[in-house]
Amino acid sequence: MVRVIGHLDLDYFYAQVEEVQNRSLKGKPVLVCVFSGRTEDSGVVATANYPARELGVKSGMPIVLAKEKVQGVDAAFVRMERAKYEEVSDRLMERVRENVDVFEQTGIDEAFFDVTQVTREDFGRGREIATKIKEAVFTSERLTCSIGMGRSRVVAKVASDFRKPDGLTVVMPEETESFLNPMPVTRLYGVGPKAAETLGGLGIRTVEELSRASVLDLERPFGKKLAVYLKKVAGGLDDEPVMPTREPTQFSRIITLKQNTHDPEAAIGQLDGAIDDLQRRLSSRGVSFRTLTAIAVLTDLSTKTRSKTFESPASDLSALRPEISALIKELCGSTERELRRVGVRVSDLTGSEDQTSLTQFLKGQQAG
DNA sequence: GTATGCTTTCGGC
């Protein structure tokens, strides 16, 4: 059976939402920024539109550096509002879901979908559905997106990245090799800078070179599991299914301290807002957690965490302030460096999802 | 030896 899989990517998402909501921004560089609040311009660029990118602005770039890139140009620096983008994303992803067999959202601005059934394995019909999805996205929110279609998740993902913004790339199954072969291995999902470096050491830079390597050669540096995966991916034959979107498995909130400190009390004192915020997110979803983690980002921007798992799920995070305190003290005690950012994470969640499946299960029991 | 669970780090967007 040939699968027909798609990957959708919303173009420069946060910045595009800002353009749509404020038409005067259209055409000029728009930089959506996370202002950390430490100094007036401390923070980074989350997303920038294409005019900004043409000037050298990149995601993750410090705001002060981005300012240099756009100096002398009429550019807009907009504060990021995540909740706003989530609302837009939720509405629009629902429009996408209506058109496919299986829908899996993998981020606020991207999703995989499987249309094998509805297309009856016909990529021509796959193109039609992709076009329909693009029209639905534009009609509902005035946003453009880029879609890639292929025989596997990795092919679809590489294809959605191939032409953008507002792109549609359909890779027929028989075109898979010729499409992937010239690509640098870094384009493949699962091959980051570290794996690329290791592959480079083996003389492997392109997908074609990777596809010619033997699993045995890859096994030594990568281990069996990853070696087998890399070989499959290189041929566009990865067989991971598109699975329905799962409930989140963790929530976290992290803040930048007003100033670096090695004093746990000073750090905890600035964490109350984050704790309250997390508590609200848990309560509104009716979710409990079993693992509590304190996160610290040190002065060198490295991350350290300390966590604690309870025997039974907890739902009142505010009541666990002493535990959070203890974890942050552990973090401070584990390093000579000062803390730059601190945060809290809850994971090993139970609640809405499990209750839903329990309800489903009980319904099944009653019916049977 | 392999499965499982927990902690910590890594890496993508």
Added chain:
DNA sequence: TTACGGCCGAAAGCATAC
């Protein structure tokens, strides 16, 4: 020359159980 967020899921590393 430097500059530097806030999330998320997955991998890695380790211990324990069978």
